[in-house]
Amino acid sequence: MSTAGATTDLPRQQPVTSADERVGLNGAVAAALTRVVGSMPALYITLVVFAAWITLATLGPLRGADPYPFPFLLFMDNVVQLVLCLVILVGQRVLGMAADHRAVQTYENAEAIFERVTDLQAHLDRHDRALGRGVSLLESSPHPWIQRHRVQPAPQAVDQTTGLNGRIAAWLTQRLGSMWAFYVAAVTQLLWIGMAELGVQKFDPYPFAFMSFLSTLAQLVFMIVIMVGQDVLNKAADRRSEQTLLDAEAILHECRRMKARLVAQDRVIDSLADYTSTQVTRQLARAVHQSRLEAAVAAGQEPGSRPALRPWDELPEELKEANRLQARKLGELLAEIGCLMVPTYDPSLIVDFDQEEARLLARREYELRLSDRKARGAAELPSQRDTLGDGLVPWELLSDRARAQAVDMVRRLPAMLADVGFQVLRTGAGADGAGELDFTPEDWGTLGTSLMAAGVLVALAEGVADPEELSAMVKLLREASVSHPRRFIRELAGSSTFETGLRPDTTYVGYRGPALKTIREATAAVARTAPEELTGFRAFLMEIATTVADANNEGGFFGLGARPRVPNEAAAMEAVRTATLLDRQLNG
Structure with a gap:
């Protein structure tokens, strides 16, 4: 099954705020006025000033300057009210702009979600047809709003001003709701x-009755304009709310569709998994028994001499179940040494267990069978000694011969799995040594570059890097990424980007200095961070260099074109080896 096509993700955005609309000097002034005037302290100050003024003008020294009905106070009140009306209009306009931008952002986010949902539905449909043999497991239609949403723009405040009156209101709001007004x-x-x-x-003259009259008239007009603006904002907010509701309904509808599809697919997958698990377990159990039988015969035991050495069809059910248990647990056992079992996809990738890994697997497999024996009750099985060799005893008490047989059988695992269509691969995440996370990104990048440098330097020793030599190097790195016994080398080879850095004018002389410097820096990084991996790292660099040098030894058809290793290649290999010697670096 193919994967879903990649969709274009919406760039990460910050939420739109009112402060985003206040740019420039006028915006800063408007923001400052709004913060100062639009606060409870401003209200308290206003009440205190008015109360104090009225008291002083009635009973105190201001009786002569501004007696009742306080004409100067009323005049100042008119002035302030006019200014505040304009400040309110400015704030209203800022809120409208911020709301419009939020609407656009919400619209774009919804479009991105709908695009991803459509892609997921197409992906699930492909799964449906793959699982249902060309027939969708569940027929359903997308929410109609998804198509309408794409041709319906985000609601804007200006869209709510229709007709002559609406245009006049929009013009007034635009002109009066600004700092220039x-x-x-x-x-x-x-x-x-x-x-x-x-x-x-x-x-x-004072108390400026005419100006107060005009101010009062302007305030009346501004108040009406403010209410018109509020009505426009409310209509736009209603439209946005409606669109948001439809967006949410469409998303929920699509989520339900995907859930229904997944439930239908789960039923098919569960059925297939049960069938596959049963078949694979049966095949692996047979293979485990056959491997144990062959190991016993190779050790000189007579087939059929005891129940455990009979053909599969003649085995007691208890022994068959013991083999099935081992087959079911095989993946868990391999994971303990950083390996996994997968269907065969590249038979050339062969994993060989080292002595420590083989002993660990043998011990864990034995303890698993021992635990199963104890859980069942030893009396249920025909013979303790027949099935376990040396009886129902801990691993430490087994004879050397029995342990050696167990280790030998474990070493047969890759071949045994290959016979039933599986292979063992290393995951690169075992517990054996350092890994990428132990190094800084800079050091890890240097290590990866050093692998290519070791091979390319040898390839250039003859003048031009041969494609066959580079291909041999890439193949080695690819194999090492899954089959090398050390986690450090597996992860390092697996992270290689195979960037050679070669250009048409690259020469050995020009490449040699930077390449050897990179190898020295990489060696120092390993010695500094994971000294236990230094020997293996040096050996792997030399393995890369040797692989490249010997890539053309076999030649093509009937050995035609084969070339032995030349002195220049040997000199390049020696340069690589010398670059990995820390004592030379320290003394140099």
């Missing part, structure tokens, strides 16, 4: 007062 109003009132005090205009 605030500046004009403030400057006009200051000029009017200044001209009256200087005698330039005598039409409206």
Whole structure:
């Protein structure tokens, strides 16, 4: 089954806030005014100032300057109210812009979700047809809103102003809801007062009744404009709420569709898994028994001389079940040494267990069978000695011969699995030594580059890097990534990008210096971080160099084109070996 096509993810975004709309000097001033005026402390200060002024003008020293009905206080009140109306309009416009941008962001996010949902549905449909032999397991239709959403833009405040009145309201809100309108109003009132005090205009002296009248009239107009703006914002908010609700309904609908598909697929997969598990376990159990039988015959025992040495069809059910148990637990046992069992996909990748791994597997397999024997009760089986060799005893008390037989049988595992269509691979995540996480990213990158440097340097020794030599190096790295006994080498080879850094004009002389420097730095990094891996790392670099040098030894058809290792290649190999010697680096 193919994987779903990649979709374009929406770039990571930050949530839209009102502060995002306040840019530039005017935006900063508007933000400052909103913070100062639109706060409870501002309300408390206003109440205190008014109460103090009225008290002083009634009972105190301000009786002569501003007696009841406090004309100056009312005049200042008018001025402040006019300014506040403009501040409210500015804030309303900022809120509208922020809401519009949020709507666009929500729309884009919903589109990204719908795109991903559509892709997942297509992926699940392919699974359906693969599991259902060309027929979908569940027929259902996508939510109709998904298609409508793509042709319906995000709701904007301006979209709610329709007709002549709407256009007039939008024009007024756009012009009056700006800091420039605030500046004009403030400057006009200051000029009017200044001209009256200087005698330039005598039409409206203190307490500026005409200006107060105009201010009151403007406030009335502004209040109506504010209410119109609120109505527009409310309509836009309603449309956004409706669209968000439809988005959520569509997403939930698609989630239910995917859940229903997955449930239908689960039933088929469970059925297939049960069948496969049964068949694979049966095959592995037979293979385990056959391997044990062959090992016993090779050790000189007569077939059929005891129940455990009979053909599978003649085995007692208890012994068959013991073999099935080992087959079921085989994957867990292999995982303990950083290996896994997979269907065969490349027979050339062969894993050989080292002595420590083989002994560990043999012991764990024996203890598993021993535990099963104890759980069943030893009396249930025909003969303790027949099935376990030396009786129902701990591993430590087994004879050397019995242990050797157990280890020998474990070494047969890769071949045994190959006979039933499986192979053993190393995962690179075993507990044997250091790994990528033990190194810094810089050191790990240097280590990876050093692998290519060792091979390419030898390849260039003859003048031009031969494709067969580079291919041999890549093959070695690929095999080492799954079959090398050391985790460090497996992870290092597995992370290689196979970047040679070669250009048409690259020469051995030009490549040699940087390559050897990289190898020296890599060797120092291993010695510094994982000294226990240093010997293996040196050996692997030399294995790469040797593989490249000997890549053309066999030649092609009937050995035609075979070339022996030349002195330049030997010199390059020696340079690689020398670069891995820390004592030379320290003394040099």
